[in-house]
Amino acid sequence: MAPQRRGAPKAPEGSGAAERRRQSSTKSVRAPRDVRKKWLRVVVLGSCTALAACLFWGSLGGDDGITEVLAHRSEILPGRFIEVPCSEDYDSHRRFEGCSPRKCGRGISDAVITRDEARRIRSIAEKGLSLGGSDGGASILDLHSGALSVGKHFVNLYRYFGDKIQTIFSEEDFQLYRDVRQKVQLAIAQAFGISASSLHLTKPTFFSRINSTEARTAHDEYWHAHVDKVTYGSFDYTSLLYLSDYLDDFGGGRFVFMEEGANKTVEPRAGRVSFFTSGSENLHRVEKVHWGTRYAITIAFSCNPDHGISDPTLT
Secondary structure: OOOOOOOOOOOOOOHHHHHHHHHHHHHHHHHHHHHHHHHHHHHHHHHHHHHHHHHHHHHOOOOOOEEEEEEOOOOOOOOEEEEEOOOOHHHHOOOOOOOOOOOEEEEEEOOOOOHHHHHHHHHHHHHHHOOOEEOOOEEEEOOOOOEEEEEOEEEEHHHHHHHHHHHHOOHHHHHHHHHHHHHHHHHHHHHHOOOHHHOEEEEEEEEEEEOOOOOOOHHHOOOOOEOHHHHOOOOOEEEEEEOOOEOOOEEEOOEEEOOOOOEEEEOOOOOOEEEEEOOHHHOEEEOOEEEEOEEEEEEEEEOOHHHEOOOOOOO
16 A cells, blocks of 8 residues: 655644733843833933032032132132121120121131232141141141141140241241231221221231041031131131132132021132121031132231231341
8 A cells, every 4th residue: 555645734823822822921021121221221321410410519619508609719809708697695795885796797808918918828738737737638737826737736836846936937928918808807897887996906817728538627618607606716717718729739628607508608718808797697618629629818907906916026
């Protein structure tokens, strides 16, 4: 009997349609996964971009809460004054008519001290601080008391270094210091409508040098908010003369007047004088310095002659 020819086995009816359904189903599952992966990449990329932006602005000295700049570093201000209501801080201290604050506020001027004077007086700070310096990020030099940061402590540079001081500073240095102090004193008196002779230089008046080195002691933690009249009872009027430029010499380190919902900031500029009444109406702080070195001198005045100090002398 001749063998019968058999055709190829037939696929079960409808199997092609089933296969197509499986492929379609696989694609439909894969599609959402692909979308999720794409969104994940977008989110990660966006987060990295945001982080980079934060780091960038942080490196430029950015700080949370700053809503208004009173003085940009690029401005040259002949004078700017903002009056604010006086606090009650002065009521608990003896008042001196014609001097104790009745008019309170804050001022900024680039016309009191020249940039050349600022450069020359900064050299005084550099020479003095070259004798020591804090282990942390903030060092001070007080030519009145002789206080100098050395490591984690302070020394009296006049006693510690003795006659060597004569080779560090010159009489011209101290004369420049006195001239600058007098110019700042006159600017404050004019702004607040008082007699310059009623203002008495008071302590502490000092140079500061701040960099990004980590704090080692409480003296290095310069960035905390404070009120000068509370911290130093003798202060009635505070001034700062900046000796270096924000964003050129350092990042961060701006001066911040703290007000609820509307902090105000001053960007340092060599030769710029910032001054204000010392009570709670001018609560303030300094931003942390992120890079570079910030130089300034704090010059304070009291209305009480008993709190006055003399100008420093070399001999």
